[in-house]
Amino acid sequence: MLSSPHRPMFLAAGVWAVAAVVPAGWDTGFDAARTPLQSTALWHAHEMLFGFAAAGFAGYALTAMGSWSGPRRLSSRGVPALLALWILARLSAFGALGDDPGLIVPAGVAFLACVTWVLSFAALRSGSTRGAVQALFALFLTGSQGAILSGAYVPTIPVFGLGLLLSVVGGRMVAAFTWNRIERNPSQVLRFRIARLAGVPAAVALALTLALEAVEPGWVRASASMLLLAAIAETVRLSLWLSRRTVQDKLLGMLQLGYFWLPVGLALVALARVSEPGLSESDTVHALAAGAVACSIYAVAARAVARRADRLRPTVVDVTGFVLLWAAAALRVFGPPDRLWDAALLILWCAAWTLFVIRHGAALLHPTPRPVFSGPKS
Numbered sequence: 433m434l435s436s437p438h439r440p441m442f443l444a445a446g447v448w449a450v451a452a453v454v455p456a457g458w459d460t461g462f463d464a465a466r467t468p469l470q471s472t473a474l475w476h477a478h479e480m481l482f483g484f485a486a487a488g489f490a491g492y493a494l495t496a497m498g499s500w501s502g503p504r505r506l507s508s509r510g511v512p513a514l515l516a517l518w519i520l521a522r523l524s525a526f527g528a529l530g531d532d533p534g535l536i537v538p539a540g541v542a543f544l545a546c547v548t549w550v551l552s553f554a555a556l557r558s559g560s561t562r563g564a565v566q567a568l569f570a571l572f573l574t575g576s577q578g579a580i581l582s583g584a585y586v587p588t589i590p591v592f593g594l595g596l597l598l599s600v601v602g603g604r605m606v607a608a609f610t611w612n613r614i615e616r617n618p619s620q621v622l623r624f625r626i627a628r629l630a631g632v633p634a635a636v637a638l639a640l641t642l643a644l645e646a647v648e649p650g651w652v653r654a655s656a657s658m659l660l661l662a663a664i665a666e667t668v669r670l671s672l673w674l675s676r677r678t679v680q681d682k683l684l685g686m687l688q689l690g691y692f693w694l695p696v697g698l699a700l701v702a703l704a705r706v707s708e709p710g711l712s713e714s715d716t717v718h719a720l721a722a723g724a725v726a727c728s729i730y731a732v733a734a735r736a737v738a739r740r741a742d743r744l745r746p747t748v749v750d751v752t753g754f755v756l757l758w759a760a761a762a763l764r765v766f767g768p769p770d771r772l773w774d775a776a777l778l779i780l781w782c783a784a785w786t787l788f789v790i791r792h793g794a795a796l797l798h799p800t801p802r803p804v805f806s807g808p809k810s
Contacts, residue, residue, distance in 0.1 A: 441491030452479035467527040488729035501554040627672040634665035663698035686731035693723030753787035
């Protein structure tokens with residue numbers, strides 16, 4: 433189980449995708465007022481960002497680290513230590529360590545601080561720009577969590593930070609996996625070059641949005657303009673990646689369907705901030721969190737358990753779980769505010785992640801495949 437970071441971290445993400453949602457969606461008697469976050473809504477948001485999403489990010493980044501850091505990998509002792517720090521952070525947010533900020537904040541950020549240190553050390557030793565970018569994102573998440581646990585109110589900054597992470601790191605990954613599956617010709621080369629260029633304004637616009645949120649949250653129209661620009665650029669990227677070959681590849685299709693939520697979510701948040709009274713910003717932010725981030729984690733993790741011989745092919749369980757998750761995200765964003773619909777989306781969400789946990793739990797019975805996420809090129 434602990435032979436590679438992705439195994440415990442993906443399982444932890446799957447378990448926590450359910451554990452952090454059920455208390456917020458159903459009356460379970462959980463009293464979040466006794467936690468350091470002091471409300472169920474804030475505890476849910478914190479745990480989905482720094483419990484679920486952070487575990488998924490760590491599982492991917494620390495496993496894929498071998499592709500840019502050379503032979504360096506997290507040691508056999510480092511993986512269980514990482515899992516222990518993640519559990520400690522969950523206990524801290526749950527209130528099991530009391531309410532002393534001097535204890536809660538260090539315990540809460542210890543997991544992400546460890547991920548930051550490992551990525552930073554590997555990036556410095558290897559001189560990898562790619563590794564440095566991932567280390568910077570880990571540092572950003574660590575700082576955001578520390579600020580929230582210290583009492584700062586930064587509700588959308590971590591979500592937009594994950595959107596930027598998905599644009600920069602996820603966009604590069606989707607492009608690379610897509611490039612490996614297509615028939616390469618001058619037309620496709622041109623399409624991918626334009627798509628790479630389109631990623632620049634998307635990343636810059638998201639970075640400027642983060643800066644506006646941190647410095648002057650009241651500039652909603654300026655941030656909305658940046659988000660809309662990023663949404664347009666990401667739409668261009670996604671449309672240029674699509675082709676007949678990519679649609680036929682189920683794993684690649686899952687990645688691109690997950691990425692689809694990024695431009696949709698950015699556009700919806702922009703509209704909610706300027707002129708659409710029918711759009712709740714909470715619902716539109718969920719297009720980024722429950723849509724782009726969650727579906728992308730699911731799609732990336734599916735690649736880690738899809739190897740059969742020398743090919744990557746998902747099982748029916750993988751595809752079914754992803755479809756259920758995608759439907760749950762769509763219901764969360766576009767469904768009517770009705771208790772029946774809310775119950776339906778919770779059932780879909782929990783069913784998807786239950787299948788995820790079963791699938792990745794069963795994979796523990798087999799050796800870790802190498803490479804974990806990549807398949808053969810066409």
